[in-house]
Amino acid sequence: MEKRKIKVLGMADTRTKKKDTKRVHSDYVYIWSGVDQKEHAKHGVGFLLHPETAKNLLDTQQISERIILIKLRQTQKIINYVQIYAPCNDSYSDEEKDKFFETISDTINNIPDNEELTVMGDFNGKVGQRRDPWTKHLGPFSDNTGTCNYNGNLILELCAEHELVIANTLFQHRQSQITTWYKWNNLDVCSQIDFVLVRTKMISTLRDTRVIPNAELDTDHRPIITTRTQKQKRQVIKIKQKQIRQAEKE
Numbered sequence: 034m035e036k037r038k039i040k041v042l043g044m045a046d047t048r049t050k051k052k053d054t055k056r057v058h059s060d061y062v063y064i065w066s067g068v069d070q071k072e073h074a075k076h077g078v079g080f081l082l083h084p085e086t087a088k089n090l091l092d093t094q095q096i097s098e099r100i101i102l103i104k105l106r107q108t109q110k111i112i113n114y115v116q117i118y119a120p121c122n123d124s125y126s127d128e129e130k131d132k133f134f135e136t137i138s139d140t141i142n143n144i145p146d147n148e149e150l151t152v153m154g155d156f157n158g159k160v161g162q163r164r165d166p167w168t169k170h171l172g173p174f175s176d177n178t179g180t181c182n183y184n185g186n187l188i189l190e191l192c193a194e195h196e197l198v199i200a201n202t203l204f205q206h207r208q209s210q211i212t213t214w215y216k217w218n219n220l221d222v223c224s225q226i227d228f229v230l231v232r233t234k235m236i237s238t239l240r241d242t243r244v245i246p247n248a249e250l251d252t253d254h255r256p257i258i259t260t261r262t263q264k265q266k267r268q269v270i271k272i273k274q275k276q277i278r279q280a281e282k283e
Contacts (some may be wrong), residue, residue: 034061034081034083037245037258039083039258040082040083040085040086041080041081041082041083041086041103041105041114042080042081042082043078043079043080043114043116043153043154044065044078044079044080044081044116045077045078045116045117045118045154045155045227045254046076046077046118046155047065047067047077047078047079048067048074048075048076048077049065049067049074049077049079050067050068050069050070050072050074050077051067051069051070052065052066052067052095053065054093057081059084060084060087061081061082061083061084061087062081062082062084062087062090063079063080063081063082064079064080064081064082064093064095064101064103065077065078065079065080065095065101066078066079066095066096066097066098066100066101067098068098075098076098076099076118077098077118078098078099078100078101078116078117078118078154079101079116080101080103080114080116082103086105089105089106089107090103090104090105091104091105091106091111092104094140096136096140097136098118099117099118099119099120099133100115100116100117100118100136100137100140101115101116102114102115102116102140104148110148110149111148111149112148112149112150112151113144113148113149113150113151114151114153115137115140115141115150115151115152115153115154116153116154117137117152117153117154117155117156118154118155119133119134119154119155119156119157119158119184120133120157120184121157122157122158122159122182122183122184122185127183130183130184130187131187134187134188134190134191137152137191138191138194138195141191141195149231149232149235150197150231150232151229151230151231151259152191152197152229152230152231153227153228153229153230153257154227154228155226155227155254156184156188156226156227156228157184157226158182158183158184158185158186158187158188158226159176159179159180159181159182159184159185159224159225159226160175160176160181160185160188160189160199160202160225160228161175161176161177161179161180161181161185162175162177163175163202166193167189167192167193169193169198169233170189170192170193170197170198170199170233171189171192171198171199171202172198172199172200172202172203172204173202173203173205174202174203174204174205174206174211175199175202175211175225176208176211176212176224176225178224179224179225188228188230191230192230195232196232196233196234197230197231197232197233198230198231198232198233198236199228199229199230200228200229200230200231200239200242200259201225201227201228201229201242201243201244201257201259202228203236203239203242204241204242204243206243206244209244209246210243210244210245210246211225211243211244212224212225212244212246212255213225213226213227213244213254213255213257214226214227214253214254214255215253215255216253217253227254227255227257228257229242229257229259237262238261238262239259239260239261239262240260240261240262241258241259241260242257242258242259242260243257243258244256244257244258245257245258
C-alpha cells in the first residue's frame with residue numbers, strides 16, 4: 034500500500050470470523066466482517082485503511098460476511114466504499130444470488146445521492162463485451178473473451194438501477210491489466226470477475242483503473258487499483274480562472 038500510495042484497500046474472501054476493527058502494522062486500521070465465531074471460517078470481507086485515512090472514518094456497517102460499508106470524510110465530501118464478495122456463479126442457486134444483489138441494492142438506497150460511492154470486490158460474474166442496452170454502464174474495454182453470465186447480468190442491472198458504471202471497463206489496457214482471476218494450475222484459464230463500480234456522474238474524477246498483474250500476493254485474484262482526481266480542487270481552479278478573466282475585462 035505504501036509503495037503504490039493506496040489509501041483504501043478492499044478485501045474479499047478474508048475468511049476472518051466475527052465483526053471487528055483493530056490497528057495492525059504501522060498503525061494501519063483493519064475493519065472486517067465475517068461469520069460468527071462458532072461457524073467454520075468462510076467468505077469474509079474487509080478494508081485496510083491508511084493511518085491518515087482512518088482518522089476520517091465516519092461510520093462502519095458490517096452488513097454480512099459478504100458485504101461491508103465504510104463512510105469517510107474527505108475535505109468537504111463524504112465518500113462511501115462498499116466491499117463485496119458475491120456467491121459463485123455456478124455454486125449457488127439463482128435465488129441466493131438474487132438475494133445477495135438485492136442486499137447490495139438496499140445498501141446503496143440508504144446512501145444519499147450527494148455522497149460519493151464506490152462498490153468494489155469479487156462479483157464472481159462476467160459482463161462480456163459492451164452492448165445495448167448497457168453502454169452507459171459498461172465501457173468499451175471489458176474482457177471480450179468471455180460471455181455474460183447470470184451474475185454478470187445482475188451486475189449490469191444493479192448499475193442501471195443506481196446509475197453506476199464499471200470503472201475497470203473504461204480504460205484501454207493490455208489483457209494482463211484487464212483479467213482479474215487466474216486458475217491456480219492453469220494460467221490459460223482466466224477471466225474478469227472483479228469490478229469497481231462508481232456513480233456515472235463521477236466518471237470525470239477517474240484517472241485510471243487497472244489490474245496490477247505482478248502483485249506478489251497469495252491469491253488467484255489480481256488486485257485492481259483506481260486513481261482519481263480531486264474534483265473539488267479542479268472546480269476551485271476553474272472559478273478562480275473565471276474570476277481573473279472577468280477582472281481583466283473590467
